[in-house]
Amino acid sequence: MNSRHWLNYIDGQWVDSEQRLTILAPATNQPVATIAQASEGDAERALNAARRCADSGELTHARPAHRVTWLLRIAEEIRAIADEGARILCAENGKTLRDAKGEFDEAARYFEYYAGMADKIEGTSIPLGNGYMDFTLYDPMGVSLQIVPWNFPVSICARSLAPALAAGNAVIVKSPELSPLGLCVLVEAIERAGTPPGAVNLLCGRGREVGAYMASSNKVDQIVFTGSVPTGQTILRSAAENAVPCVMELGGKSAALVFPDADREQILTSVRDGIFFNAGQVCSAMSRILIHRSIYDEIVNSIVEMVDGFSIGAGEENPVITPVISAGQLTGIDVLCHSAQEEGAVVATGGERLSGMAGNFMAPTVFRDVTPEMSIAQIEVFGPVLAAIAFDTEEEAIAIANGTEFGLVAGVFTQDLNRALRCSRRLRAGQVFVNEWYAGGIETPFGGVGLSGYGREKGQEALYSYVRTKNLAIRIKGE
Numbered sequence: 303m304n305s306r307h308w309l310n311y312i313d314g315q316w317v318d319s320e321q322r323l324t325i326l327a328p329a330t331n332q333p334v335a336t337i338a339q340a341s342e343g344d345a346e347r348a349l350n351a352a353r354r355c356a357d358s359g360e361l362t363h364a365r366p367a368h369r370v371t372w373l374l375r376i377a378e379e380i381r382a383i384a385d386e387g388a389r390i391l392c393a394e395n396g397k398t399l400r401d402a403k404g405e406f407d408e409a410a411r412y413f414e415y416y417a418g419m420a421d422k423i424e425g426t427s428i429p430l431g432n433g434y435m436d437f438t439l440y441d442p443m444g445v446s447l448q449i450v451p452w453n454f455p456v457s458i459c460a461r462s463l464a465p466a467l468a469a470g471n472a473v474i475v476k477s478p479e480l481s482p483l484g485l486c487v488l489v490e491a492i493e494r495a496g497t498p499p500g501a502v503n504l505l506c507g508r509g510r511e512v513g514a515y516m517a518s519s520n521k522v523d524q525i526v527f528t529g530s531v532p533t534g535q536t537i538l539r540s541a542a543e544n545a546v547p548c549v550m551e552l553g554g555k556s557a558a559l560v561f562p563d564a565d566r567e568q569i570l571t572s573v574r575d576g577i578f579f580n581a582g583q584v585c586s587a588m589s590r591i592l593i594h595r596s597i598y599d600e601i602v603n604s605i606v607e608m609v610d611g612f613s614i615g616a617g618e619e620n621p622v623i624t625p626v627i628s629a630g631q632l633t634g635i636d637v638l639c640h641s642a643q644e645e646g647a648v649v650a651t652g653g654e655r656l657s658g659m660a661g662n663f664m665a666p667t668v669f670r671d672v673t674p675e676m677s678i679a680q681i682e683v684f685g686p687v688l689a690a691i692a693f694d695t696e697e698e699a700i701a702i703a704n705g706t707e708f709g710l711v712a713g714v715f716t717q718d719l720n721r722a723l724r725c726s727r728r729l730r731a732g733q734v735f736v737n738e739w740y741a742g743g744i745e746t747p748f749g750g751v752g753l754s755g756y757g758r759e760k761g762q763e764a765l766y767s768y769v770r771t772k773n774l775a776i777r778i779k780g781e
């Protein structure tokens with residue numbers, strides 16, 4: 303990849319800044335590009351541009367069918383640049399080339415999906431008897447500030463940007479400092495689709511500076527955030543000052559419950575995808591596997607055998623295990639793995655960073671003999687680390703699964719439909735997978751409870767996070 307210098311996108315123009323950030327390749331820790339580092343002044347210009355666009359009515363005065371065709375054009379433009387974007391995302395983010403291409407394909411699907419809903423945001427009529435007419439309208443929120451994480455920057459951006467635009471909002475995207483380039487490619491595609499100035503703005507800057515500045519602005523009508531709990535809590539405190547509504551998708555410590563009758567092939571496939579996909583850097587990762595004691599050794603040994611056969615390397619090689627995003631992230635994972643051992647967890651495989659490799663590589667890790675109170679069973683690792691916990695009864699399994707401060711997703715593996723439904727109802731999670739981790743899609747609502755956040759992304763339900771309900775109650779004279 304060349305050393306191109308990338309810019310921010312404000313009010314329909316690509317603009318530079320006095321300072322710049324250097325983007326490092328996780329596979330080598332070598333520079334791949336630079337990007338303009340947005341300042342508070344850049345943020346203020348973006349806020350003004352979005353505010354002007356939202357207040358002008360340019361996105362809402364035309365018939366909704368106009369937004370349908372516009373969003374479909376965006377999807378076409380994203381598909382046209384998917385191969386180029388995937389190479390850039392792979393280099394800056396460390397994920398496989400295949401998965402990077404998948405992000406752009408998924409981004410296009412989000413725009414197609416919400417294009418189909420842009421002309422179906424319909425209110426309701428409420429009967430009040432003779433002499434009255436009452437109905438509801440859905441108005442766009444206005445200016446939506448969307449703070450995007452580095453693990454899936456392109457697809458996560460699209461999942462909130464597409465419904466926000468479908469509902470008629472102007473958007474400011476704050477890209478992640480560690481992996482901002484794929485979003486530049488995404489916005490280039492959006493620009494080519496004929497996007498009005500100010501409707502979409504893209505800034506790359508330090509979260510504690512530019513992100514914090516925008517989150518505290520009274521020009522913002524909504525904040526959508528995906529990321530860590532501490533950062534989310536800081537944003538919520540800022541939002542509270544202006545009573546700004548938020549959608550928060552925060553951390554997770556999700557558990558899969560494995561019963562003796564579970565299909566062994568389904569378990570292994572789900573473990574591979576659930577915790578080792580994207581080097582475990584997934585909010586909804588299967589970071590805990592709760593296994594019935596009668597099959598505990600069998601399942602753990604099968605997982606270890608699978609993991610020991612994983613290929614490890616740079617994303618361009620499409621291995622199973624790719625590098626984690628940064629040296630700091632790698633150190634944090636390594637520290638948690640050492641703490642787990644000090645608390646009595648046993649390393650079944652992995653357990654340490656990989657020496658002899660230039661990049662940020664963590665060995666795929668399985669801990670056995672983990673107990674529910676251990677830090678490795680309570681703290682989100684955000685790396686390729688699986689904690690295996692034994693249980694004896696269904697009641698105990700549910701108590702362990704619900705025994706963290708998080709509640710993003712959960713899973714149940716059993717051939718007993720009654721057991722699957724019983725457990726699913728009782729698991730404290732926003733989404734439950736049965737017999738396949740990540741069984742959902744862009745059509746299925748996603749979000750958490752507890753410290754995993756609130757609000758829902760994806761599916762039809764998400765669209766209503768981007769509108770305000772207005773009621774019109776009318777007295778009809780003469781009736």
